Amino acid sequence: MRAIFWKELADHLGSRRFFILSLIILVVAGTSVYLGIQGFQENPAAARDFPYLRLFTTAPGALPSFLSFLAFFGPLLAVLLGFDAVNSEFTRGTVSRVLAQPIFRDAWINGKFLAGLGTLAIVVVSIVLLIFGLGLYALGFPPDGPELARLGVFLVLALLYLGFWLALGILYSVLFRSTASSALAAVATWLFFTLFLYMIAGVVADQVVPVRADSPAEAWLKHENLRDFILRFSPVALFEEATLPILVPSYRGLSLLALLMQPGVPTNPLPLGQSLLVGWPQLVGLLALTSVCFAAAYLVFMRREIRTS
Amino acid sequence: MIVEAKGLRKQYNGVWALDGLDLAIEEREIYGLLGPNGSGKTTTILILLGLTEPSAGEVRVCGHDPVREPLAVKRLVGYMPEKVGFYEELSAFENLRFITRLNGIPEGEARQRILEALEQVGLKDVAHRPVATFSHGMRQRLGLADVLVKKPRLAILDEPTSGIDPEGAAQILDLIRLLRDEAGMTVLLSSHLLHQVQRVCDRVGILHRGRMVAEGRVAELTAPGGFVAVLAQASPILRARLEAAEWALAVEEPRPGELQVTLAEEGRPELLRFAAEEGALLLELRPKEPTLEEIYLRYFRE
Numbered sequence: 001m002r003a004i005f006w007k008e009l010a011d012h013l014g015s016r017r018f019f020i021l022s023l024i025i026l027v028v029a030g031t032s033v034y035l036g037i038q039g040f041q042e043n044p045a046a047a048r049d050f051p052y053l054r055l056f057t058t059a060p061g062a063l064p065s066f067l068s069f070l071a072f073f074g075p076l077l078a079v080l081l082g083f084d085a086v087n088s089e090f091t092r093g094t095v096s097r098v099l100a101q102p103i104f105r106d107a108w109i110n111g112k113f114l115a116g117l118g119t120l121a122i123v124v125v126s127i128v129l130l131i132f133g134l135g136l137y138a139l140g141f142p143p144d145g146p147e148l149a150r151l152g153v154f155l156v157l158a159l160l161y162l163g164f165w166l167a168l169g170i171l172y173s174v175l176f177r178s179t180a181s182s183a184l185a186a187v188a189t190w191l192f193f194t195l196f197l198y199m200i201a202g203v204v205a206d207q208v209v210p211v212r213a214d215s216p217a218e219a220w221l222k223h224e225n226l227r228d229f230i231l232r233f234s235p236v237a238l239f240e241e242a243t244l245p246i247l248v249p250s251y252r253g254l255s256l257l258a259l260l261m262q263p264g265v266p267t268n269p270l271p272l273g274q275s276l277l278v279g280w281p282q283l284v285g286l287l288a289l290t291s292v293c294f295a296a297a298y299l300v301f302m303r304r305e306i307r308t309s
Numbered sequence: 310m311i312v313e314a315k316g317l318r319k320q321y322n323g324v325w326a327l328d329g330l331d332l333a334i335e336e337r338e339i340y341g342l343l344g345p346n347g348s349g350k351t352t353t354i355l356i357l358l359g360l361t362e363p364s365a366g367e368v369r370v371c372g373h374d375p376v377r378e379p380l381a382v383k384r385l386v387g388y389m390p391e392k393v394g395f396y397e398e399l400s401a402f403e404n405l406r407f408i409t410r411l412n413g414i415p416e417g418e419a420r421q422r423i424l425e426a427l428e429q430v431g432l433k434d435v436a437h438r439p440v441a442t443f444s445h446g447m448r449q450r451l452g453l454a455d456v457l458v459k460k461p462r463l464a465i466l467d468e469p470t471s472g473i474d475p476e477g478a479a480q481i482l483d484l485i486r487l488l489r490d491e492a493g494m495t496v497l498l499s500s501h502l503l504h505q506v507q508r509v510c511d512r513v514g515i516l517h518r519g520r521m522v523a524e525g526r527v528a529e530l531t532a533p534g535g536f537v538a539v540l541a542q543a544s545p546i547l548r549a550r551l552e553a554a555e556w557a558l559a560v561e562e563p564r565p566g567e568l569q570v571t572l573a574e575e576g577r578p579e580l581l582r583f584a585a586e587e588g589a590l591l592l593e594l595r596p597k598e599p600t601l602e603e604i605y606l607r608y609f610r611e
Contacts, residue, residue: 003407003410003411004411007407007410011396011398014398092394092395092396092397093390093392093393093394094394094395094396095394096355096360096388096390097388097389097390097393097394097395097408097452097455098407098408098411099360100358100360100383100386100387100388100390101383101408101411101412101459102380102381102383102384102411102412102413103380103383103411104380305321305361306355306360306361307321307351307352307355307361
């Protein structure tokens, strides 16, 4: 499996599509962080608690924060690494040649998945380190222990999230014979979860529990809960909900109840363990989605006949 | 016996691709699997390699069962698929190195084996060029090199010469013979090109609708030879007389005024006498080459 891992990793890192997408992510991430740093210079008070974490979550001006950017564009990179993993080997005619070598069949798909994950890890870690470097340059002091711990957790979460999209891409590459249809399906799924589901959730919640500005708090609560319930089918929402408490230490949950009680609740930061607890269900959901996706790809691949005609 | 299969059956989407196939191949033999497209050649090969499971029947390859111990079989068997594909952006050398790594061959030895194999197939000069720039014939030879680096006991080649010009095909056939003579490999090749199979194979098996319809040495399978005579400046009367003669088995007129007569060995004196008496111009009299084509057609016309 090691041979497959290294070959696939080298293929990914040398491919043009990887280069272009990482470049886009790098440029936009760099810009948003740069603006964030400028915000610190205008308002030095904001830099007091967890300045490094703020670099990832604050949205200066019209640009999205690094976090929402990763939630939106990260999947595209991950899915593009996976969508032709298996079917391109069929069209190139390399399947039977490789599988005629003394390797277990699952070593191949495992190696491909791990290589994709390794590639994503390289991208995410280097971008985070770059942001650190920019922050160090602008702020003039290093991040402290809790900040580093939180960023470590964030990296794991980000990889889990991107791993889901990678597994989805690989699943499509097993299900669809042509790379064009698997790419289309992958991009369609990405658009559905990042854009349409948000609209659908809003519309459905409005229809089922209509609310107006003067509606009672219970109605609003029901409306928001229904919206959240639908949204939580999307890995994008799960990822955002799971990472917010990690990157915003004072964050206590998304529910309206928490928001309503906000004035009465102290806003001082939670310890890492408690922040983790806030996002724990979402984290487990994300892990489950990733596992199910990869398991499906694995099973279909193992049963596939090698014969193409 | 390096390959032994009994009563192989395989169903694809409700169709029996193999319907009770028996196969036995001896060590150091070049065995040709013949048959039209869809007769079950590739299916047989995939089953031998453990790449697909038979619906029924027993197989042993190099003493192992490909269904239960696919890895043991794959370690000893080299395989070149029909439409052999490579990673286009990698060079010939890198493509082969991926294979040696998958086989767990240590780097130093692998390097030597790869260069040796590329030299044997005549691709050493282009070893570091990406495969995307290779012609079809070069790819096919790279496919052979891919089998060679493994140093297998049994090499299975699926249509090794399909779509190649005659010169390239001849090169590949020579290489196949070399595999057996120098490296002591057993070779199983499938093809629908009869004259090529005839050139290199010790034994052939003819497949039809998933069954073995004939098997044996090429010489045994082909019809007894006989002779062919060509007469020039023939008139219709001459033709009629020839057709009436008992020793002339068949009379054809490939070109106007030229008659081609097929006859048995014993018919030669009769022919010479006939030519002398009738004043016919005998252009040539040669032994008829036995071909598989006839027997092949005999089976598939039915």
